[in-house]
Amino acid sequence: MASVIKKLREEATCSNCQQLMSDPVVLDCGHSFCYACVMGNNENHQVDRPAKGIAICALCMQPCQIENLRPNKKLKSIIETIKNCEKLCEEHEEKLHLFCEDDDQLICLCCERKPQHKGHVLVLANHVCEDYKEKLQKAVTKLREDESLCNNLKLFLRKQRTEWEEKVKLQRQKIQSEFENLRSFLHNEENHFLRRLGEEEEQTLRQLQEGEDKVEKQSQELKNQIQELEKKCQGTVQNLMEGVKQTLTRSFDVKLEFPEAISLDLHTVCNVSELYFDVRKILKRYQVSVTLDPETAHDDLFVSEDGGKVIGGHPQKKPHSASRFTALTAVLGREGFTSGRHYFEVNVGEESKLCEFGVCQANVPRDSNMKSLIQPDWGFWAIRKCQAERGLQALTWPRTSLHQEYLSVVGVFVDYEAGLVSFYNMETGSHIFTFPKASFSHPLRPFFLVYSSSSLTMSPRICW
Structure with missing residues (x-):
């Protein structure tokens, strides 16, 4: 029978591509070829495309009108028969009716009597096919669960990656902000901390990427196995049973490996307060004493006799003054700045809500x-202490x-020529904020706005 199939295969093989014909067509000369080969569209075998609607037979070289091509339905049916009949025992040319449980292979009735199968458990393939199909489907279910877990793990790792990058971004901005006002004499320290942060970021991102790549690889392996099992389940009995036990063993042996948990705690923490001692000494060189000007104080403000403290929520009748605030509960300092650098401190304490x-x-x-x-557009450069939260x-x-965890004494630094106004937390020695560079053209005065139940105290000048 094998010789018959071999002969039929030779007759059904395309002379152009040397494969079983696909969509066979008959030319005027009676020879048949793949339709794609006649039209010059076969990727497996390059032939000249027909010119002016005429194809040349590759066997007899006779021309044929393309419009005369006819499907060879009989040959197409024979080709389908060949494909269905070719799964035979190679040794005995018989159909593979039996399945050897011990050897995990299909055999024919002749193979059953051979010594190598003596004592083996042999069953009809058709009888056990459904059982093994059910087992394969269970394997698919298990692998799908693993695939779902793997996908969730990928999403988690990607979320971790995003959170880590955002965390590093915010930390980088904080460090850069801290060092911006110290760049002239802390340039090396800033680069040192940023380099350490970058190395930590790179190392952790590399570990996260490795974990993500590992999970992605496992995901692809699971997909491949699932495709293999589904293909078996959808194929013929012979295809399903061929090596089915090995396939099941491989699928159940799949173990999803979880990447090692990676800490997202930052280790690069810049304690700028330790570096600010010299900065505070520099600021103190420009410190001036500020006394409050009662003539500018709103009627709801109480200003102490020495001009060192203002308390909100104390209405009192004050003499008329063109310089007095009548809308905002504010007061100015007597001192004016028209050039140079000036620094003063304000004690906001716990009382100032x-x-x-x-x-x-x-x-x-x-x-x-x-x-x-x-706001700066209207001539104000100030910060607000809000409610505690x-x-x-x-x-x-x-x-x-x-963001400030604790605020008691605030330093205000004015560089008139540079157009800069900066604020410092003098308890922790950290920079709070610097307004964008301005162009001062009028005298500047200390400004204080106090609400009810709040107070501010001017810190006295300390010589260093």
């Missing part, structure tokens, strides 16, 4: 109650939220 302080142009409007006017705000527009 809500207050604003900084510097302003000496000619700011006194009768406007628009809180949005307190809300922290600090830089009075830019829009407002800029600032």
